[in-house]
Amino acid sequence: MKEALIEWFVSNLGGKVGKEVIVFLISMVPILELRGGLIAAGPAFLDVPMWEAIPICIIGNIIPVPFILLLITKIFDWLKHTKAFRPMVEKLEKKAMSKSANIERYEFWGLVAFVGIPLPGTGAWTGSLIAALLGVKFRKAFPAVVLGVLLAAFIMTLFSYVVLGGVFS
Numbered sequence: 001m002k003e004a005l006i007e008w009f010v011s012n013l014g015g016k017v018g019k020e021v022i023v024f025l026i027s028m029v030p031i032l033e034l035r036g037g038l039i040a041a042g043p044a045f046l047d048v049p050m051w052e053a054i055p056i057c058i059i060g061n062i063i064p065v066p067f068i069l070l071l072i073t074k075i076f077d078w079l080k081h082t083k084a085f086r087p088m089v090e091k092l093e094k095k096a097m098s099k100s101a102n103i104e105r106y107e108f109w110g111l112v113a114f115v116g117i118p119l120p121g122t123g124a125w126t127g128s129l130i131a132a133l134l135g136v137k138f139r140k141a142f143p144a145v146v147l148g149v150l151l152a153a154f155i156m157t158l159f160s161y162v163v164l165g166g167v168f169s
Contacts, residue, residue, distance in 0.1 A: 023037045
């Protein structure tokens with residue numbers, strides 16, 4: 001699914017905006033995030049130089065985090081008062097909270113690991129949502145998410161530029 005979304009961004013935005021803008025936008029999108037951005041930036045797709053791609057993806061992935069941490073519970077509470085959005089919000093909350101055990105137990109380091117280890121359903125968006133729903137204070141959650149994004153950047157850079165780069169070069 002991620003590859004299809006990356007391919008959509010590349011084919012629909014390619015030629016209209018620069019490769020760096022595509023990588024930045026992919027890094028901001030839930031599900032794809034930095035992981036998708038670095039794959040898109042790598043030799044398999046856009047071939048953006050690694051030292052350009054890393055900061056672009058990190059910044060793109062971190063930009064939504066403060067808004068999620070500070071505003072998502074208020075937005076969800078407001079949306080739960082509407083008939084149309086209540087089921088969607090409750091489903092999102094339930095899905096996020098089903099992945100919250102390690103964050104709840106280890107808080108800071110659990111959040112770092114959840115955001116940083118690239119597994120399906122993890123990342124800065126979901127980690128920030130879980131932290132907000134658990135009531136983790138911003139001053140603790142934000143640095144944990146940033147550290148997780150940096151860990152994910154390291155892992156995904158190795159995967160995108162070393163592993164996939166070896167295959168596609």
